[in-house]
Amino acid sequence: MKRKIFNWIEGGRNPLIIFGLIFISWFVILLGAWPGVYAYDAAWQYGMLTGDAPFTTHHPVIHTLWLGNCIRLGETVLGSANAGMLIYSLSQMIICASGLTYILCRVLRHDSPRKYIIFVVALAWIMLFPLNGVMAVCSIKDSVFAVLFPIVVLELGEFLQNTDRYLKSKRWILLISATFLSIIFRNNMRYAFAATGASILLISLLKKKTIVKNILYVFAAPLLLMIIYEKTLYPAFGITPGSEVEKWCVPIQQVAAVYNYSEIEGNEKLSESELNDLFAYASEEIWKAYVPECSNHVKDYFSFSAGKKRFVLLWARLLYKYPQQYIEAFVNLTENYWNPFIVQESKHISFLQFKCFEPVTFEPVLAGMYRYLYSLCNDRTYLKLPVIRLLFNNGGYLWGAVLNCD
Template identity: 30%
Template sequence: MKSELGKRKKNNPDQILAWLMSGLFGVLSGIFLVIGYQLEKIDRIDLTDKNAMMVMVAIMAVLTVDTMHVWKNYNQSFEGKKLFGLMKLNKADYQSATDEKIFGTKEFLTTWGIIVLLNLPVLLAVFPGFFVYDAQDELNEVLTRSFTTHHPLLHVLLLGGMIALIHKVTGSWNAGIFSYIFLQMLVITAVFAYVLVYMSKRGIGKRSRILWTLYYGLFPTIVMYTLCSSKDGLFTAFLLLLIVLLTQLVNDKEGFLKSKGKCAAFVIAAILMPCFRHNGFYAYLVFLPFALIYFRKELKKKLVFLLVIPVIAYLVISKVLALSMGAQGKDNQEMLTVPIMQLSRVYTYDREDLSAEDIKILTAYLPEDNLKMYTPRVSDLVKVGFNNEYYEKDKGGFWKLWAKELARHPMAYVNAWLLTSYGYWYPPALINVYKGTTVFTFTYDESSYFGYEVESPGTRTSFIPVIDKLYRFLSIGSFHKDAPVLALLFSPGMLFLIYLFVILYRLSRKDFKGIIPFMPLVLVWLTVLLGPTYLVRYVVILWTAFPVLMNTGRTGNFGPV
């Protein structure tokens, strides 16, 4: 009797934590669904809508209880039962598996080859590949030898250098574009193969291996960025590799540190990840103290070096590249996207509240022609005119005006920010931020889910038109309207809610081994909330890391979520 009572007391704090985490999931989900709906339909939050607020409270209550019920079922699966046919490994199995090589093995090469073969029909269908998202600008930097720090220089040099070289040899721009994208595809699919073989060695079943192989090779969102020239594909691949290596590190620190190959791979992934997207550096920098705190009881010089050296190396590489290329530019507007949009919204909807002096100050930083081009969901047309030179001379004037209008128009500020980011957390959000914008080969109308086109000097030459039409339909067509339920699989907001569900569940169980590896991903997601708009390209990692999330079980071994 006493034993049973003691057990109940011991479990009580765990139950309280579980309810707190399920409650947090219910509250956040209710806010995201109702507020997201309002932003989608009326371009603002309406807290005076009593019906909407009642619905939000109801969603919070239902999801809190339902989430707790589902988590209890998960807990039962950890009492020795299997879930989804997956298995758990004991510590000895894990450590022996950690020592096994992956790259170069027959299983790795076979898996890699299969994913490449699955991608090739799409590459031929959209030949020479998706040359889009600043691709022309990056190529021109190389051709004109006029470099800026706006785009990551490593990506500029790789993309522009290879295309220019192949064009010089063959006289074909398409050949150059195809060569670059094919090489990029090999790198990205190699990372996918590594992930799959690693998962296989951790205990996922044959059917799961087949499922996830097909997922990496066929799921359109992943394939789009595997075959796209944008920096997002390589950035995502190295971030994914970092996540898997962190999973190995937290589960077997001693074995990991003894492996020179794994240590080298970790450092390389942690350096290259931010080299392809600047926000990756800020995410890793914030992640670093969390990692050091997590390992605080068993910190060794080698581990500290392993975690810190990527920061130093990235800063050195960035500086050397900028100096050697003579790169120019100070793009403050990239960091100031949110305050720029907030002031622009006040100017657009509450201009009568601005004094002549306020307008004079504002237009010194943002020309009136750009302010008049304000659109709620994308900042490009406004921020492009930002006066960086004047801002460098008088930063205080900008922030003084910003603070003044914050006090006077707080809801305008909230709406301005959320309208450029709600697509990341509201599942049914329509990703059509470029509607009406004319690019090289078409005008965005139904959707701007993916860029799809081939920018000049490349030209689309499809060898498999039926697949080309499918990707056009998914990218800029009416797919989201024709199949709204299926479209949720393509929604960053839907993926985010799944990640939130899993991570809060692991928090409820104090399973930090299952959380630490995903912290860089979470921090990258947080950085994009401060970005210019909501686009899939910035959060492709949600799809590529999904198999790892769903197959990482208790204590980090592969098994139930």
């Protein structure tokens, strides 16, 4: 019976079945969070579109336009911002469910003897882990990227394993498209993709492989599309570059960590010259606001008004004097991404946001589901569950993926 069920799912009708199961499970979440979670940077992004804030590339432009125009459509045509948020939630659910359906179909087509187990566990996790549904109806920019990224990884792996066969199958179109979309949905993806391409190209050159030209094409195409996208879309909407500070969050955190360490009695103090350089970029109050696990408290008020060169020289001098503090600052900032034994909790910032900014308001259809989701996200009830709490840890997923690679 079990074999017949899987043969039927695998026989070609699986995409709609899988998509339907995922969409329905998330729709139940939507009923508790109706019309969707309008939180994180949503209000700021909408302000960019309405002219209340400068329209910059601080947030992915494609997401700002998509989200903002949904809300605007709701307010101007459908009578309420809630209607616009519902359109956004449903469209994002469709996109994310479609991407995950593709990934699960790929699992079923894999040669691994564990493919059915992996498929069942993955589908159950996608459907039943509540935060998947919450993120699917949330205005955060990471939801679509979180689906695109594994597709890029899967397709890139197939491309490198058998380049000629992959290119003949025309799936290179999917690889380039998914990569381009992941770049425009997440600003720092362009750097990760460029670094990955350079590394793969270098390895291929060292091994004298004949696929170097194909690698150049596949990696250059998304970056070329990105340039065309920026050169055409940005001028059309009057979009200006965002702050470059976002790229510097790790060095800024390291310098902030050193400053706060030096202020502790008994530790080596910064020199007057170093303090002058430090305060040229942010006030003493800002540097003291340093929070080890979150860069926003310093980064958001940091300015390169004194020039990048001066800051780089300061960073290098402090690295020589305080290498341990630099390492600790990096570990504290990134630990949740690789340490499976911690759950990120901070009194300074809410990592899970289940709320709505104006002009959107919650109108839950299922009151019980709303109370459950509110408690889960805002009261952090998961921290009270010894095993379940591990599901909220990024490091657990990282090592799970690493240890289960074929």
